[in-house]
Amino acid sequence: MNISIFGTGYVGLVSGACLAEVGHNVVCIDVDPIKIEKLQTGILPIWEPGLEALVERNVMEGRLHFTTDAAHAVQHGQVQFIAVGTPSDEDGSADLQYVLAVAESIARTMQDYKVIVNKSTVPVGTADKAKARVAQVLAERGVPMAFDVVSNPEFLKEGAAVNDFLKPDRIIIGINASANSESARDLMRELYEPFNRNHERSIFMDVRSAELTKYAANAMLATKISFMNEMANLAERLGADIEEVRKGIGADPRIGYHSIYPGCGYGGSCFPKDVKALVHTAKQVGYNAQLLQAVEAINVTQKTTLFSKLAAHFGGEAQLGGKTIAVWGLAFKPNTDDMREAPSRTLMEALWQSGAIVQAYDPAAMEEAERIYGKQAGLTLCGDKYAALQGADALVICTEWQQFRVPDFAEMATPSSTPNGVSY
Numbered sequence: 001m002n003i004s005i006f007g008t009g010y011v012g013l014v015s016g017a018c019l020a021e022v023g024h025n026v027v028c029i030d031v032d033p034i035k036i037e038k039l040q041t042g043i044l045p046i047w048e049p050g051l052e053a054l055v056e057r058n059v060m061e062g063r064l065h066f067t068t069d070a071a072h073a074v075q076h077g078q079v080q081f082i083a084v085g086t087p088s089d090e091d092g093s094a095d096l097q098y099v100l101a102v103a104e105s106i107a108r109t110m111q112d113y114k115v116i117v118n119k120s121t122v123p124v125g126t127a128d129k130a131k132a133r134v135a136q137v138l139a140e141r142g143v144p145m146a147f148d149v150v151s152n153p154e155f156l157k158e159g160a161a162v163n164d165f166l167k168p169d170r171i172i173i174g175i176n177a178s179a180n181s182e183s184a185r186d187l188m189r190e191l192y193e194p195f196n197r198n199h200e201r202s203i204f205m206d207v208r209s210a211e212l213t214k215y216a217a218n219a220m221l222a223t224k225i226s227f228m229n230e231m232a233n234l235a236e237r238l239g240a241d242i243e244e245v246r247k248g249i250g251a252d253p254r255i256g257y258h259s260i261y262p263g264c265g266y267g268g269s270c271f272p273k274d275v276k277a278l279v280h281t282a283k284q285v286g287y288n289a290q291l292l293q294a295v296e297a298i299n300v301t302q303k304t305t306l307f308s309k310l311a312a313h314f315g316g317e318a319q320l321g322g323k324t325i326a327v328w329g330l331a332f333k334p335n336t337d338d339m340r341e342a343p344s345r346t347l348m349e350a351l352w353q354s355g356a357i358v359q360a361y362d363p364a365a366m367e368e369a370e371r372i373y374g375k376q377a378g379l380t381l382c383g384d385k386y387a388a389l390q391g392a393d394a395l396v397i398c399t400e401w402q403q404f405r406v407p408d409f410a411e412m413a414t415p416s417s418t419p420n421g422v423s424y
């Protein structure tokens with residue numbers, strides 16, 4: 001099938017490469033010319049395990065193309081995916097300007113029936129808005145044309161995105177009944193057929209339910225994390241070991257072991273903004289989402305926990321001035337270079353505020369850190385994890401990368417690495 005994907009970020013690029021891998025002809029389009037230029041020369045804008053080889057192979061075999069030409073992309077695909085960002089607005093709502101801009105640009109040049117598939121995470125009702133926008137532009141053009149807007153939220157996890165896309169737990173497809181909805185349904189079935197060979201993974205539903213399913217999934221996962229962080233804070237004060245508690249509750253199959261690790265708070269481009277957006281959506285329909293607000297509030301506090309512990313260790317915040325703090329892990333989770341809303345950022349920014357110096361290392365996010373904090377005084381980005389310990393007074397591990405799990409403690413303890421003696 002011919003497919004076009006608007007937005008070549010984490011979701012768009014991974015979706016494009018994976019759909020090409022199973023045999024579709026994919027055009028990925030982005031408004032960022034630098035991103036597209038780099039992709040055309042084989043340079044990926046993101047770090048994601050397995051993605052580079054997949055992109056390279058499918059470009060070489062002629063199934064994957066990159067462009068900034070929206071009209072070309074609209075002409076190419078029977079199916080037009082929208083995979084652009086939906087960042088938080090100031091009031092926590094999802095900013096839909098990019099999604100609606102894509103809907104509009106599809107409508108401006110489409111010449112035949114299109115299935116417009118929204119993959120971005122969007123509040124319930126967005127497909128209706130996109131549909132109205134497309135209809136309005138078509139009316140302005142004076143070319144009444146059939147089209148459908150389908151909701152197909154994405155559930156890939158950064159760090160395991162290729163595998164998640166190729167072997168999805170489920171494929172949620174929201175389609176409302178319309179004159180052509182049978183065609184839309186058939187096209188979506190055909191599109192995802194290669195992913196359903198082992199067993200049927202597609203779950204068809206109405207559009208609003210599909211839109212809410214994505215938020216409900218992220219809100220549930222965020223809830224588990226905040227719950228566990230609350231338990232960890234309690235355990236610490238009660239003299240219990242949260243690791244033992246985790247094993248004890250995870251053994252109950254109704255609870256399970258997934259997403260119940262306590263830590264320094266969730267980050268990334270999804271959980272924080274999606275929980276906020278769902279709270280906002282709830283408000284709009286007159287519902288006070290108390291649990292979700294608590295999940296968000298716990299997380300905001302949890303992201304300051306490492307800093308509080310460090311300050312307490314050194315005898316108060318004022319004592320942090322002039323201290324050198326090594327930070328291992330800058331990405332919001334392992335196997336990604338994504339630092340959006342990463343707990344490491346909350347920590348480092350608080351440290352700089354207190355006059356501390358940060359020496360940081362991350363296996364994948366160094367370029368991203370340079371992009372965000374390149375001009376920041378009080379930050380040294382180090383070439384490896386041990387170099388970050390040179391002269392450090394303390395080490396904080398912010399991301400659970402495998403390579404931080406079994407460090408060489410002898411090397412860490414050598415006086416040349418840590419003349420001041422690292423505090424653990």
Ligand SMILES: NC(=O)c1ccc[n+]([C@@H]2O[C@H](COP(=O)([O-])OP(=O)(O)OC[C@H]3O[C@@H](n4cnc5c(N)ncnc54)[C@H](O)[C@@H]3O)[C@@H](O)[C@H]2O)c1
Pocket residue numbers: 006007008009010011012029030031032035083084085086098101102119120121122154155156157158269270
């Ligand atoms: N990152 C994830 O792990 C993940 C997982 C599931 C769902 N999502 C959702 O998917 C959506 C995209 O997320 P992302 O992380 O891929 O975003 P991203 O910021 O990495 O990429 C978005 C891309 O869209 C491009 N863009 C903006 N306007 C455009 C336009 N008019 N035409 C073409 N391209 C345009 C941007 O230049 C950018 O490259 C969001 O709604 C997000 O919540 C993300």
